[in-house]
Amino acid sequence: MEVVLKKMGNSTALILPPTVLRNLGLTAGHALTLETTSDRRIVLTPKTQVHAGRDDCPVRSLRSATGGHGGLGSHEAGRR
Numbered sequence: 001m002e003v004v005l006k007k008m009g010n011s012t013a014l015i016l017p018p019t020v021l022r023n024l025g026l027t028a029g030h031a032l033t034l035e036t037t038s039d040r041r042i043v044l045t046p047k048t049q050v051h052a053g054r055d056d057c058p059v060r061s062l063r064s065a066t067g068g069h070g071g072l073g074s075h076e077a078g079r080r
Contacts, residue, residue, distance in 0.1 A: 001020075005012050021027065024046060031047040 001017070003014060003017070005014055007013075016026075026046055032044045033047060035043045035045070037043065
């Protein structure tokens with residue numbers, strides 16, 4: 001899946017498609033951690049969330065929702 005970085009004021013934003021958010025169980029306001037790798041990949045991982053009545057149910061990571069490759073390489077993130 002290709003996504004494009006967009007300018008928003010003084011920042012640059014990555015818009016996540018609704019299907020990705022739905023598959024991960026995420027909505028606006030969820031906290032994510034961002035890492036970069038030596039092979040120029042961007043890895044976003046949802047922070048663990050506690051669901052009502054359960055303290056052992058983390059939100060799935062981006063890696064599991066993207067078939068194991070973990071994130072968007074810079075070329076996939078709209079880098080030109």
